[in-house]
Amino acid sequence: xxxxxxxxxxxxxxxxxxxxxxxxxxxxxxxxxxxxxxxxxxxxxxxxxxxxxxxxxxxxxxxxxxxxxxxxxxxxxxxxxxxxxxxxxxxxxxxxxxxxxxxxxxxxxxxxxxxxxxxxxxxxxxxxxxxxxxxxxxxxxxxxxxxxxxxxxxxxxxxxxxxxxxxxxxxxxxxxxxx
Amino acid sequence: xxxxxxxxxxxxxxxxxxxxxxxxxxxxxxxxxxxxxxxxxxxxxxxxxxxxxxxxxxxxxxxxxxxxxxxxxxxxxxxxxxxxxxxxxxxxxxxxxxxxxxxxxxxxxxxxxxxxxxxxxxxxxxxxxxxxxxxxxxxxxxxxxxxxxxxxxxxxxxx
Numbered sequence: 001x002x003x004x005x006x007x008x009x010x011x012x013x014x015x016x017x018x019x020x021x022x023x024x025x026x027x028x029x030x031x032x033x034x035x036x037x038x039x040x041x042x043x044x045x046x047x048x049x050x051x052x053x054x055x056x057x058x059x060x061x062x063x064x065x066x067x068x069x070x071x072x073x074x075x076x077x078x079x080x081x082x083x084x085x086x087x088x089x090x091x092x093x094x095x096x097x098x099x100x101x102x103x104x105x106x107x108x109x110x111x112x113x114x115x116x117x118x119x120x121x122x123x124x125x126x127x128x129x130x131x132x133x134x135x136x137x138x139x140x141x142x143x144x145x146x147x148x149x150x151x152x153x154x155x156x157x158x159x160x161x162x163x164x165x166x167x168x169x170x171x172x173x174x175x176x177x178x179x
Numbered sequence: 180x181x182x183x184x185x186x187x188x189x190x191x192x193x194x195x196x197x198x199x200x201x202x203x204x205x206x207x208x209x210x211x212x213x214x215x216x217x218x219x220x221x222x223x224x225x226x227x228x229x230x231x232x233x234x235x236x237x238x239x240x241x242x243x244x245x246x247x248x249x250x251x252x253x254x255x256x257x258x259x260x261x262x263x264x265x266x267x268x269x270x271x272x273x274x275x276x277x278x279x280x281x282x283x284x285x286x287x288x289x290x291x292x293x294x295x296x297x298x299x300x301x302x303x304x305x306x307x308x309x310x311x312x313x314x315x316x317x318x319x320x321x322x323x324x325x326x327x328x329x330x331x332x333x334x335x336x337x338x
Contacts, residue, residue: 021188028185028211040207044189047197085193 007110008156018082026074034067052178058151062174065143066094075099089175103168109141110157118148184248191237201230208247218328225324228299229258236296238263258322273297277304
């Protein structure tokens with residue numbers, strides 16, 4: 001048995017019919033894989049998105065942001081990226097394992113990003129980072145806030161922990177409204 | 180699933196809207212697993228044939244899977260696909276004839292009347308030793324290829 005904590009309107013895999021799914025081991029995702037995957041996905045979905053006048057750069061940015069976080073923080077295991085072309089929005093979902101300690105930090109950050117005014121939080125993080133040494137700036141949340149601030153993205157998060165496990169399956173879901 | 184496996188799953192309907200998906204997908208998957216140009220080229224060629232098979236023969240409103248896995252020095256590629264009803268007879272006939280050998284499959288399947296899937300599938304079977312299973316009545320096609328990878332990333336022209 002496991003326990004799921006959801007922040008925001010998290011859509012589970014049974015609720016969505018993903019058009020595209022990519023699962024790869026973290027060991028095959030070096031730092032530049034974020035850009036590699038973002039470009040691949042943008043090229044793959046180019047036609048579908050152009051039909052809806054969707055800006056491909058937005059998708060590129062979102063995938064890059066999510067993949068960079070996964071590459072930086074994920075525990076060993078699989079990184080799973082799913083895209084669903086829904087009626088109201090493009091839904092991008094990234095799931096990966098996190099060590100329990102990292103998951104707690106990410107969960108607090110996710111709650112903050114979800115609840116706060118994105119403009120105010122963006123300014124607050126910039127200010128905080130300016131006063132902090134670079135060594136402790138990791139996980140500041142600027143990337144997630146920028147998704148809300150610059151792309152009007154809806155965010156949702158899921159944290160699934162199996163009993164007696166130190167690993168938390170973490171999902172970040174970004175919904176980009178059709179323009 | 181094995182943690183060292185990369186899996187790509189996609190809806191056939193939108194996949195078949197753009198022929199370039201075959202190249203985009205094969206270049207990505209081969210590049211993810213192979214650092215040496217020779218291995219990448221070999222893997223990309225095989226994956227591209229598989230994706231072209233899905234493009235030509237896949238039933239709309241279904242999904243297809245491509246998996247790539249490296250274990251020791253062998254790369255295993257798998258394709259799972261639901262075939263269009265109209266192609267089943269021809270495909271079953273082609274699969275039954277594979278044991279006859281590779282002779283003249285170029286001439287046999289390159290003609291204008293012959294569906295491209297038979298040429299691509301023959302290439303996978305005869306040149307890359309692919310194993311092919313067609314399961315009826317669900318029209319499920321499974322193709323698996325084992326590619327021995329070159330051990331060294333050194334360019335072959337240095338010999």
